[in-house]
Amino acid sequence: MSSYKSPMVEQESDVAQPTLGMNPKKFSMWLFLLSVVMIFASLTSGYIVRKSEGNWVDFELPPIFWVTTIILVLSSVTHHIAFYQAKKDNLDQVKGWMIITSLLGIGFLVTQFYAWVYLVGINVYFVGNNVAGSFLYVLTGLHALHLISAIIFVLIITVKTFQFKVHSKNILGIELSTTYWHFLDALWIYLFAFLLFFH
Amino acid sequence: MANLDHNPAIAVDTHAHGHDHHDDHDHEEGTFLTKYIFSEDHKVIAKQFLISGIFWAIIGGTLSTIFRIQLGFPNTDMSFLKPILGGWIEGGKLNPEFYLAMVTMHGTIMVFFVLTAGLSGTFSNFLIPLQIGARDMASGFLNMLSYWFFFASSVIMLCSLFIETGPASGGWVIYPPLSALPQAAPGSGTGMTMWLFAMALFIVSSLLGSINYVSTVINMRTKGMTFTRLPLTIWAFFFTAIIGILSFPVLLSAALLLMFDRSMGTSFYLSEIYINGEALPNVGGSAILFQHLFWFLGHPEVYIVLLPALGITSEIIAVNSRKPIFGYKAMIGSIMAITLLSFIVWAHHMFVTGMNPFLGSIFMFLTLIIAIPSAVKAFNYITTLWRGNIVFTPGMLFSIGLVSFFISGGLTGVVLGNSAIDIQLHDTYFVVAHFHLVMGSASFFGMVAGVYHWFPKMFGRMLNEKLGYIHFWMTFIGVYCVFFPLHYTGIAGFPRRYYSFTSYDAFKTFGDLNAFVSTAAIVTFVAQFLFVFNFFYSIFRGRRAPMNPWRANTLEWTTPINPGHGNWVGEIPHVYRWPYDYSKPGAEEDFILQTTPFSATLSSNLEGEVDLVEETNASKAHA
Numbered sequence: 001m002s003s004y005k006s007p008m009v010e011q012e013s014d015v016a017q018p019t020l021g022m023n024p025k026k027f028s029m030w031l032f033l034l035s036v037v038m039i040f041a042s043l044t045s046g047y048i049v050r051k052s053e054g055n056w057v058d059f060e061l062p063p064i065f066w067v068t069t070i071i072l073v074l075s076s077v078t079h080h081i082a083f084y085q086a087k088k089d090n091l092d093q094v095k096g097w098m099i100i101t102s103l104l105g106i107g108f109l110v111t112q113f114y115a116w117v118y119l120v121g122i123n124v125y126f127v128g129n130n131v132a133g134s135f136l137y138v139l140t141g142l143h144a145l146h147l148i149s150a151i152i153f154v155l156i157i158t159v160k161t162f163q164f165k166v167h168s169k170n171i172l173g174i175e176l177s178t179t180y181w182h183f184l185d186a187l188w189i190y191l192f193a194f195l196l197f198f199h
Numbered sequence: 200m201a202n203l204d205h206n207p208a209i210a211v212d213t214h215a216h217g218h219d220h221h222d223d224h225d226h227e228e229g230t231f232l233t234k235y236i237f238s239e240d241h242k243v244i245a246k247q248f249l250i251s252g253i254f255w256a257i258i259g260g261t262l263s264t265i266f267r268i269q270l271g272f273p274n275t276d277m278s279f280l281k282p283i284l285g286g287w288i289e290g291g292k293l294n295p296e297f298y299l300a301m302v303t304m305h306g307t308i309m310v311f312f313v314l315t316a317g318l319s320g321t322f323s324n325f326l327i328p329l330q331i332g333a334r335d336m337a338s339g340f341l342n343m344l345s346y347w348f349f350f351a352s353s354v355i356m357l358c359s360l361f362i363e364t365g366p367a368s369g370g371w372v373i374y375p376p377l378s379a380l381p382q383a384a385p386g387s388g389t390g391m392t393m394w395l396f397a398m399a400l401f402i403v404s405s406l407l408g409s410i411n412y413v414s415t416v417i418n419m420r421t422k423g424m425t426f427t428r429l430p431l432t433i434w435a436f437f438f439t440a441i442i443g444i445l446s447f448p449v450l451l452s453a454a455l456l457l458m459f460d461r462s463m464g465t466s467f468y469l470s471e472i473y474i475n476g477e478a479l480p481n482v483g484g485s486a487i488l489f490q491h492l493f494w495f496l497g498h499p500e501v502y503i504v505l506l507p508a509l510g511i512t513s514e515i516i517a518v519n520s521r522k523p524i525f526g527y528k529a530m531i532g533s534i535m536a537i538t539l540l541s542f543i544v545w546a547h548h549m550f551v552t553g554m555n556p557f558l559g560s561i562f563m564f565l566t567l568i569i570a571i572p573s574a575v576k577a578f579n580y581i582t583t584l585w586r587g588n589i590v591f592t593p594g595m596l597f598s599i600g601l602v603s604f605f606i607s608g609g610l611t612g613v614v615l616g617n618s619a620i621d622i623q624l625h626d627t628y629f630v631v632a633h634f635h636l637v638m639g640s641a642s643f644f645g646m647v648a649g650v651y652h653w654f655p656k657m658f659g660r661m662l663n664e665k666l667g668y669i670h671f672w673m674t675f676i677g678v679y680c681v682f683f684p685l686h687y688t689g690i691a692g693f694p695r696r697y698y699s700f701t702s703y704d705a706f707k708t709f710g711d712l713n714a715f716v717s718t719a720a721i722v723t724f725v726a727q728f729l730f731v732f733n734f735f736y737s738i739f740r741g742r743r744a745p746m747n748p749w750r751a752n753t754l755e756w757t758t759p760i761n762p763g764h765g766n767w768v769g770e771i772p773h774v775y776r777w778p779y780d781y782s783k784p785g786a787e788e789d790f791i792l793q794t795t796p797f798s799a800t801l802s803s804n805l806e807g808e809v810d811l812v813e814e815t816n817a818s819k820a821h822a
Contacts, residue, residue, distance in 0.1 A: 016423030016773030024337035024418040031410040031444055038448035042495065046452070046488055050467070055483040127464040131483055134465045138456070 029176050033183050036146065040187060043142070044194055047135050051198065057130035059122060061199055062115035068108055069192055075104035076185040079154070083178040089168050091161060098158040101181070105151045112144055132199075139191055143184070150184050153177050237347075239339030240764040244346050245325035246657060249650070251353060252317020253731065256643075258357075259308035260724045262301045269293045271717025273701050287365070295698045299368040300386045302696050304360060306371030307394070309639065311401055312356070314504040316349050318646045319405075319443075322507055323412045323436040325653065329755035330430050332421025332772060334765045337414040341407050348404035352397045359393035367394035370696060372497065375468035375489050379460045382474050392461070395454050402447045402454075409443035412436055421754070423774035428793065430753050430778040431517075431524060434531050435510020438538045439503050445542065446499040453492035460484070487552055494545035501638045502541040506534060508645020509576060509605075512598040514778075515652050516580055518751045519595035520587030521789050523779035526579045533572030540569050550621040559618040566616035570609070577606050588782065588789070592749065593667030597648035600675045601641045608637025611686065626696075629689025632682045640678045647674075647730065654734075655748045659761040660741030666733045670726060677723030684712050750790050752778045757794055 021027075050056075082097035116137070119125075124133035157177045160166050166174050238244060265284075268275055276291040277284075287297040324342065328335055336342045359366040368386030369377035373394065381388040416429075416437045429437075456467040460481075468489045469481035517524040524530060546554060546562040580602045589595070611633040614620055624630060647670075654662045688709050693700065700706045700713055747756040754774070758766050772794040780791040786803035797808045804812065 016421075016775060017425070018422050019420040019424055021418035021420070024414045027418055028337055028341070028410050028414040031413055032406075035406050035410070035444050035448045038445055039452050042449040042452045042492055043456075046456070046467075046492055049491060050485050050488050053485055128480075131466050134459070134467065138459070142455075 023172065025172060026176065026179075029179055033180070036183075036187070039142070040139070040191065043135075043139060044191070047139075047194075048198065050131060050135070055130070057132050058199060059119075059124050059133070061136075061195055062118040064111055064115045064118060065192055065195075068111040068115065069189065071104055071108045071111060072185050072188050075101050075108065076182055078104060079178050079181045083171075083174050086161075086166055086171060086174045087168050091164070091167065094161050094166060094174070095158065098154055098161060102151050102154045102158065105147060105154065105181075109144055109147060109151075112140055115140065136195065136199075139195070143188055143191060146187075147184050150177070150180050153180060237343060239335070239343050241324045241328050241336050241339070241342060242657070242762065242764075242766075244342055245321050247346050248316055248320030248324060248349070249657075251349070252313050252321060252646075253734070255308050255312040255317065255353070256727075257731070258360075259305050259313055260727065262305040262308070264721055264724050265293070266298055266301050266305070267717040267720045269298060269698070270700060271714045271720075273699055296368060296385050297365055298698045299370075299384065299696065300365040300390065303368050303370050303373075303386070304356075304366050307356070307367070310371060310500065310504065311398070312353060314639070314642045314646070315405065315500070316401070318507050318642060318649075319412075319436065319439055319503065320346070320349065320408060321646070322432070322511060322649050322653075323408065323440065325657065326432055326755065327412055327415050327436055328419070329656070329758065329762075329766060330433050330753050330778075331416060331419065331424055332754050332767075332774065333415060333419035334767070334771070336411045337419060338411055342411050345404045345407035345411065348400050348407065352400035352404060355393050355397040355400065359390050359397070362389055362393070364388050364390055366390040372490075372493055373457070374493075375457060375460065375484075375486050376472060379457060379469055380472070380474070380479075381461075395458055395461075398454060399451065402451045405443055405447050409440035409447075412440035413444065416440075421771045421774055427528070428774055428777045431513035431527070431530050431534075432507075432510040434534055435506045435513070438534050439506045439510075442499045442503050442506070442538055442541060446496040446503075449492055450496035453489060453496070456492075457489065487549070490549050490552060491545070494548045495542075497548065498545040499541040501634070502537055504638055504642045505645075506537070508601060508642040508649075509534070511645045511649040511652070512580065512601050514751075514753070515594050515598040515648055516583050516602075517779050517781065518652075518749050519590045519592055519598075520583050521590070521781045522583055522587040523781055524579065525582040525585075526575070527777065527779060529575055530579055533575040536572040537569060540565060540572070544569065547616055547618070547621075550618045551625045556618070563616055563618045567613065569616075570613050573605070573609050577602060577609070590749075592651065593662070593664060593671055594648045594651035594749075596668070596671040596675075597644045597651060600671065601644040601648065603675075604636045604641040604644060604678070608633055608635075608641060612637060623692070624689060626694055627689040628685045628693050628695055631695050632685035632689055635682050635685075636678070640682070644674075650734070652749065653755075654737065654741075655744030655760075656755050656758075656762075658738045658741070659744050660737050661744050661748065662737045662741060663733050666729050670729045670733070673726035673729070674723055677719050677726060680719035681716055681723060684716050688712065750788075752780060752790050752792050754793055757792065 078097050079101040082094050082101060085091075085093035085097060119133065119136065124136070126134055126137040154177055157166060157174050160173060235243065238247075265280065268277065277288050277293055278291045280293075281288050284293075284297070287294045324336070327333070356366075364385040366386055367373065367378065367390045368384045369391065373391070377383045378387055378391050381391075416433060420429075456465075459465040460467050460469055464480065466481040466484040468486050469479065469484040470486070471482055472479045513524055513530060544562060544566045546558065547566045550559050550562075584599070611629065615624055615630060615633055651662055651667055654660070688700075688706070691706065691709065693706050693709070700709055744760060746760055749756075754772060757772050759768060774793045775796040776791065776793055778793050780786070782789045783791060783800075783803045786800060791800055791803070797804050797812050801812070
């Protein structure tokens with residue numbers, strides 16, 4: 001590659017190859033997601049173990065879950081558009097789509113809350129009656145908790161966009177936020193499908 | 200600079216980077232607060248973990264001394280402990296409830312605070328960047344957070360020891376309903392709440408650490424440091440961290456559901472329970488569900504404790520046998536196999552919960568498979584020692600001690616893994632003897648070996664060797680005197696966690712044996728203060744360490760004697776070979792640093808390595 005000759009000829013014959021590796025922060029994000037996966041994997045498998053022991057009261061899932069799912073999928077799309085626009089340096093677009101994303105995220109939380117209101121309406125409580133209901137509250141509640149953290153993350157990135165700190169040369173923050181958001185979207189779809197199948 | 204010419208841009212870049220670091224720490228040392236307290240330097244964080252670990256080990260050991268007095272000398276007047284234990288000594292006798300609390304806290308402290316945080320926290324933090332050739336962890340900030348979450352967790356756990364109702368007392372496994380109902384025991388009230396909060400913080404700390412370790416090992420290796428050139432320490436820390444990332448979140452969800460049961464009235468784990476003739480409102484919970492969730496962490500946890508010690512031992516035994524580690528790739532393979540198996544054997548802790556015997560036999564089968572990679576490791580240690588030019592440094596002695604405990608404790612593991620035998624031995628002192636040898640003492644020896652071996656790198660001074668030898672022999676003999684007899688009481692059927700041996704006719708004959716065990720335990724515990732003294736004395740007054748005191752190959756010995764933040768002055772060295780070129784035939788010295796290229800060791804190169812030199816020469820000529 002280079003025509004430069006070192007005076008220490010014998011050392012020249014050895015090549016220390018660069019090691020493979022991705023951005024450590026991005027990698028750490030994926031490891032974090034892995035640990036979140038384990039939390040929900042353990043809870044859903046606990047759900048199955050507990051259900052197989054009997055004494056399990058079935059109830060209808062709140063139909064509003066279909067609406068919340070659509071809202072969350074939409075928010076994933078808008079977040080991805082924001083990321084795409086950030087790569088093209090359309091900062092005004094980024095700001096707009098990020099704000100829409102966070103509003104959709106808040107909308108999701110509000111509709112999830114109405115799902116809980118529905119559950120209370122059909123006498124399924126967190127405490128008091130069958131543990132089937134408690135599991136539903138724990139799964140949706142923990143997911144909501146994670147989504148709140150994701151909304152905070154989106155808002156931080158939005159503020160940074162207003163400060164011109166998000167652009168095609170400084171894409172990591174918004175990329176991590178997109179990954180997290182997509183992950184929580186997929187996690188919700190998993191939980192919903194799981195509940196549809198096992199409730 | 201010779202190997203930088205391939206990509207001048209990068210070369211200049213790394214150099215500039217290195218220079219920055221150098222400048223930072225030559226000219227502005229930072230305040231005491233940023234340098235020693237809220238430091239982001241992995242070496243300082245490692246020392247913080249180590250000293251916290253030593254602190255916790257003394258507390259955990261003190262607890263065991265007190266309850267060993269109760270077990271070995273039940274008629275002793277314990278009034279002399281009143282200044283420390285206060286109301287827990289009633290009429291010269293130890294309060295039985297507090298005895299349970301001490302057993303619980305001894306387990307919790309030793310497993311989590313000493314052998315997880317103190318071991319992984321110290322050596323993963325200290326060695327990963329130094330041995331892979333990185334300036335620091337992937338994220339120094341998260342690393343610092345990891346320590347301070349651990350510190351917060353420690354404070355809460357320590358405070359729980361001093362509250363009026365006593366700390367958690369349901370055993371370190373905190374099975375509900377004991378842990379879920381405040382009526383069950385005094386410690387199940389506030390003490391248990393504090394236990395759960397402390398552990399939640401501990402899990403966060405552990406996850407932050409593990410994520411950092413994995414990310415650093417994969418992404419921050421220096422040039423030439425391929426996976427097959429990593430020292431076995433790094434492989435062990437790497438897999439330990441992976442186990443942590445996969446299993447600690449499960450404990451978090453188990454603890455979360457337990458918190459809901461305790462403070463909100465849900466029935467995840469609580470089913471129909473009557474207390475004083477009155478039914479509790481909880482219906483339909485499953486206590487077994489908790490055991491499944493707990494042991495899905497609990498079993499991998501014993502490997503989180505053991506694997507780093509095994510990694511440290513691999514390195515120390517190879518260095519001090521002056522021989523390459525026997526079966527490098529088999530060692531990696533067996534660590535991998537143990538990691539994998541650790542996740543699919545958890546139910547062997549639950550053979551007597553009434554599980555389906557067929558399921559039990561599957562878990563038994565999987566459990567016994569662990570004997571294979573474990574035996575591979577044991578044999579590899581022994582074959583590494585075989586005909587080596589062994590140097591008996593204190594670190595080496597402790598490593599050999601680890602191998603001894605790993606074998607004698609591992610053999611009883613094969614016994615306990617059988618679901619039929621477990622019916623007799625479950626929850627007896629046989630189990631206590633088994634895990635104290637294979638997991639407790641072995642990991643503790645690994646940790647101490649690591650301190651003796653890397654103390655010169657940590658503090659730039661040597662530990663006193665004579666004190667080290669005395670410490671080793673007292674501890675090694677002491678540990679066997681403590682735990683070997685416990686096998687007998689276990690086979691005789693004595694259950695663990697019981698307050699007293701003397702109230703049962705069947706066990707009265709073991710009185711002398713228990714007195715012997717307790718004496719040995721107290722002597723062993725006192726011997727640890729030789730180490731504590733040696734440690735703190737040598738930090739300030741120890742003999743100054745040379746750059747490479749053990750004549751080892753790995754990268755940490757190429758740093759300055761007291762490395763600053765950034766580890767290497769100037770450029771990070773490149774790596775050309777694996778870390779185990781000891782006593783290579785034809786070489787000038789009996790060790791060749793990883794940074795020595797093959798072209799500098801023409802006399803000792805093996806066939807493939809000669810080709811390597813020629814190939815690179817040819818490609819050079821082409822270019």
